[in-house]
Amino acid sequence: MLECPNCGSGLRFDIPSQMMACDSCQNKFDPGSFDPNRTDGTETTDFDSTVFTCPQCGGEIYSNDDTIAGFCSFCGASTVLTSRIQKTKRPNYLIPFRITKEQCKQSYASMMRKAIFAPKALRDPQFIDGFRGIYMPYWTYYITQEGPIHLPGESSYRKGDYVYTERYDLSGDIHAYYKGLSFDASSSFDDNLSESLAPFDVKGMKEFTPAYLSGFYADTADVDKEAYSSDALWRATDASLDSLRESGYFASFQYDVNTEKIDPGDLQTRTEQIDYSLYPVWFMSYRNKDRVAYATVNGQTGRVVADLPISPVRMFLTSLLPAIPFFFLLNMIFTLLPWRAMFAVAVLAIVVMGIYSAELSAIIKRNEHANDYGYLLRHNKKEAKKVSRQKNTKIRLNRFHISGALGTLMFCGYGLFLLLGIYFVVYDWLQNLSGRTLPTILWIVLFVAAIITGLAAYSSFDEIPGKEGSAGIISILVSILVCGIIRFIAPVYDWIYYAATLLLIAAILIQLADVIRAYNLLATRPLPQFEHKGGDDDAKD
Numbered sequence: 001m002l003e004c005p006n007c008g009s010g011l012r013f014d015i016p017s018q019m020m021a022c023d024s025c026q027n028k029f030d031p032g033s034f035d036p037n038r039t040d041g042t043e044t045t046d047f048d049s050t051v052f053t054c055p056q057c058g059g060e061i062y063s064n065d066d067t068i069a070g071f072c073s074f075c076g077a078s079t080v081l082t083s084r085i086q087k088t089k090r091p092n093y094l095i096p097f098r099i100t101k102e103q104c105k106q107s108y109a110s111m112m113r114k115a116i117f118a119p120k121a122l123r124d125p126q127f128i129d130g131f132r133g134i135y136m137p138y139w140t141y142y143i144t145q146e147g148p149i150h151l152p153g154e155s156s157y158r159k160g161d162y163v164y165t166e167r168y169d170l171s172g173d174i175h176a177y178y179k180g181l182s183f184d185a186s187s188s189f190d191d192n193l194s195e196s197l198a199p200f201d202v203k204g205m206k207e208f209t210p211a212y213l214s215g216f217y218a219d220t221a222d223v224d225k226e227a228y229s230s231d232a233l234w235r236a237t238d239a240s241l242d243s244l245r246e247s248g249y250f251a252s253f254q255y256d257v258n259t260e261k262i263d264p265g266d267l268q269t270r271t272e273q274i275d276y277s278l279y280p281v282w283f284m285s286y287r288n289k290d291r292v293a294y295a296t297v298n299g300q301t302g303r304v305v306a307d308l309p310i311s312p313v314r315m316f317l318t319s320l321l322p323a324i325p326f327f328f329l330l331n332m333i334f335t336l337l338p339w340r341a342m343f344a345v346a347v348l349a350i351v352v353m354g355i356y357s358a359e360l361s362a363i364i365k366r367n368e369h370a371n372d373y374g375y376l377l378r379h380n381k382k383e384a385k386k387v388s389r390q391k392n393t394k395i396r397l398n399r400f401h402i403s404g405a406l407g408t409l410m411f412c413g414y415g416l417f418l419l420l421g422i423y424f425v426v427y428d429w430l431q432n433l434s435g436r437t438l439p440t441i442l443w444i445v446l447f448v449a450a451i452i453t454g455l456a457a458y459s460s461f462d463e464i465p466g467k468e469g470s471a472g473i474i475s476i477l478v479s480i481l482v483c484g485i486i487r488f489i490a491p492v493y494d495w496i497y498y499a500a501t502l503l504l505i506a507a508i509l510i511q512l513a514d515v516i517r518a519y520n521l522l523a524t525r526p527l528p529q530f531e532h533k534g535g536d537d538d539a540k541d
Helices: 101-112 191-197 229-246 312-333 338-367 373-379 397-434 437-458 470-489 494-522
Strands: 011-014 019-022 046-053 060-063 082-089 132-159 162-184 217-219 269-288 291-298 304-306
Touching: 101 269, 101 291, 101 304, 132 229, 162 191, 162 229, 191 291, 191 304, 229 269, 312 494, 338 437, 338 470, 338 494, 437 470, 470 494
Parallel strands: 132 217
Antiparallel strands: 011 019, 046 060, 046 082, 060 217, 132 162, 132 269, 269 291, 291 304
């Protein structure tokens, strides 16, 4: 812990003033003046830090503050972390925190007001107070494009009844410089989270000094600094090509990501320097048995990205309230014959099974870190080679989860009425032409589709530890079979059709409960288990 030069009390980094503050004597100091590892203008590659290790998951964070940490941000365990003093690789640069903890909590609370299906516990002020400031490691690439270029291009325009295409060569000199193309350097920080938190404004970078860590923690870089070199070159190349297209002089270039007719070498794209940088992130974890969800806030801009499970009770109640008046409104417009309702609900049941199967596949990919390039580079290089080069596309996890829940609600709750409309127009007309043949064929098709969809979902169970969700699948298969037999027999009593329809609805509710459970698995991650950190600690700049 850094001591105040005036009174000897502990100093902390004060975010509003961007200075080192002493709470005892109220004095403030320049962070750059507290660097015991720099003397006479020389700089060491390492500095002394306190490394905290979680005894449960092995995750490591470090700080220059020797205060005992009592909570692991990675696995959510409430435990006293073990600590030790060791030499830590010195970052080149750092973006200081600009968003205070109170501002972070306000941004998170604002986002949670829109997450109507999220569990109540995630809104608890005591839970929200668990945000911790962590500097996450990034490799920062400095790319130049200097020299002669020669690019093929073409433009097209219409004149009268003809379309004219002009092909030409673009020659000249390019002078471009990209500073601060950043990629997550920690295998413990999911690439989806880091991409979604971006961008960070590298204009706010400061030369690193350990004083900035006072009151905060930092994760260590364990992904090799060359890991994203190709991605950085391609990102700079794409940006320059887009700039040339937007100039208006050239409509398009003969460039295809698959054939790569234009590559970074064609634009004289080179990596001049790779720096080890720390970016500010407010970090909080939410643990549920053997799964963990993360809430993160960009410590510079305030952007919120969070894994949001949904509450089954909240979702069903929210679905029921608008569904009742909507049902009576449509009942005044349409005449709902019993066999029509039975058929439409059967189709909806298969759709729900399809959603369930898709979610299980997504869970498997998340458990295998299939989209986390940094993790695969660290733990499974063979699989990492299969991952296509990264594009500048960011997955907004918080919006994905909120809109995903709403989409499931709207599609499953009100999709029934759309199906009924199609049924009215098409089914009755075809039935008049075919008699009882068409209904029989359609119910056979429905049953076969249900079997295929159910098997696709069931095949995923072995790859998801502890996953059991066959009740909904079996219920829907049995219900569709029963309804198909009833439609083939064609009894004269309407109550039989209505009873079969209610049976199908009950099966859908069981399946929807499995959908929500699967969705909550998808909104969380397996508890991390760390190996020894610092994969690039010994690398030379």
